[in-house]
Amino acid sequence: MRSALLRCSRRRASALIPNTVVPAAHVARALPVRRMATATAEVPQNKKTVPFTADRYPNLERDSRYKQLDAEDVAYFKSVISSPAGVITADNPEELDSFNEDWMRKYKGRSTLVLRPKTSAEVSAILRYCNEKSLAVVPQGGNTGLVGGSIPVHDEIVLSTQLLNQIRHFDEVSGILTAEAGCVLEVLDNWLAEKGYMMPLDLGAKGSCQIGGNVAANAGGLRLLRYGSLHGTVLSLEVVLADGTIMELGKPLRKDNTGYDLKQLFIGSEGTLGLITSVSILTPRRSKAVNVAVLGVESFEAVQETFKRAKGDLSEILSAFEFFDRQSFNLVLRHVQGAREPFDTQTPFYVLIETSGSNKDHDDEKLATFLESVLGDEVVADGVLAQDSTQAAAFWRMREGIPEACQTEGGNYKYDLSVPVPQLYSIVEKMREKLGSGGQYKEDGSGPVKNIIGFGHMGDGNLHLNITTSGYSEQLDKAIEPYVYEIVEENAGSISAEHGLGLMKAPYLSYSKSNEMIESMKRIKNVFDPKGILNPYKYFPTSK
């Protein structure tokens, strides 16, 4: 619920951003939206219109292999979908828009049809038909993606998992949960809390994102350090292939060494191989004792030293080790309600540490020893330890509020990079140098680039580089990309740690994967989706 509220405030905040220049071709389309906007008092008149993705990237032409949707197709879908609210057409433009646009208001498609099946059988009937008729489909979960992966580029049919939201089974002994793709992560986590269990993953978008989408995007998040990636926790999947075949990939067992582990291919496949309809996942016991501390640190070297000592002193109870720089925190102080300085000292870096265990006294003692050692040896300059759950939540807001604060600034270029820990922060510094010498980023804030900030999951070597700007432009695109991917490649990193490829990163796949690997990926895609109807224009670099 908490995150659901955040989503609302995020949307409201973005509506307040001054109108950016809209290309003349869009004005006609934008007008009706504005007229609607003026009808209600709360919405500012100059509500920003999201440019169509296809216009922003003219090289992404519509593939003529795909059939144009007609009335006959819509009639067929209406006949196979049981829910009366399961088919959304152009008769309902506002609702359609919410599936055509992403929450960052960066990508926008021209789909005229959203389908919301309630069962795997309905999904199967839909895909079988689409495959026969060569209708392109884009699967969509909670629409919380950051790379435009679940937004149509042209007129693809949106296949939403929203109504596939039943919990199928839970084994209280093994902790294995089987839930349909559309179950919201936080709903599952709260449901498990009643039984003393928890989801092995947690991320800022938990109030909106869905487990199917999490698996399709191979989401990482805040608990990965402790519970590992979805490649380990997901035990089996039910998927529907492009031709409508319903397939069980494995069984909900911890151990199963029989043949190729096909489910691993679907984890992180971003809807290009099939639609995930159900997920079996191993859930850990919920920790009885949780502690949260925020530490102020003077240098990135000291952040690394703190991390080394945390692993040594806290070992099995360490459940999160996040870092953010002062620039990130400045944005939080400016935009996140209730945020305040945790202590008098201001430091260039901050670290958030969470411990989770079964015995509070044991954890408290370990944590006290660790904190005394890092403070005593002046590895950290200052720090605060949450004394109750309210404070713990306030500390998490300092870290989790960063993406939301960035969004409020205007344009927001987001990069989710995997880099060896020692080089992690150098990427941010290099970006500041590059855009500083290029004249886009000025100390006094007069340039188009306002902030270049770094934060992320230190424990996993995952940097979130965010560049906030006064708006999006081609010049800025070119100043940042592909330079950012080049420095990641130089440092033996990956251009996507947990956000996926989607539309945004597809052209740069070769910075992280060899040509041979990309060719193999294409062959695999061809096996599962020979007609290429699933999530086209994304994931793979377009062959020129």
Place this chain on the structure above:
Amino acid sequence: MSLRVLVPIKRVVDYAVKIRVANGKVDTANAKHSMNPFDEIAIEEAVRLKDKKHAKEVIALSIGAAKSQDVLRTALAMGADRAVHVEIKDGEEVQPLQVAKLIKAVAEKEQPNLVLLGKQAIDDDSSQTGQMLAGLLNWPQATFASKVEVQGEKVTVTREVDGGLETVSAPLPAVITADLRLNEPRFATLPNIMKAKKKPLQKLTPEELKVSIQQTIETIKVEEPAKRVGGAKVADVDELISKLRAEGVI
């Protein structure tokens, strides 16, 4: 005038924890506990009085089981100078009247000029201790404070009342209970948490204070609130009216 401020604080089930009832009692065994949020505000206000040189000493007092020392350490880390723990045996309970009597006994020993405490504890929501304490001590009281100003031997308190604010003043010594908007408590910093471990914590028992903690109120029943029943949609006003009639509401 430099004041000595006594701040009674209570260890309660954490604000964020969902309260459960087991065996006819609130299940506290496995629940996370922390300082009553209103008492945290009282501690913060006392420490601010010290920061502003109105107070020379802040004493935190907690009455409860051995674990109450956790919240006393938090109070010390926030800036209290020393702590007093009146230990109640596990399984025994104290009610507002006994608590007020125990605080009075400690106040007679410590001779504070001001007792500052939360307006209520979030576990039993009684909101009685401060008022009864003022009565027992025969001191003036200013409850539900959203602003506290000390001038010499007088204190001026802005109170949150229905429909607005009321400003009252009283000579010291006095009892003040803190409301939510009085201040925003600071976080306990690591250097201060460490210093707190070395600050004095005195242990007392009700017997030593010569106060009987025999209960005067009998709890008859504890039960969870009724589960919310799902609503129903009606097609039109007529249907609504007929349903309300059927329910006997109109």
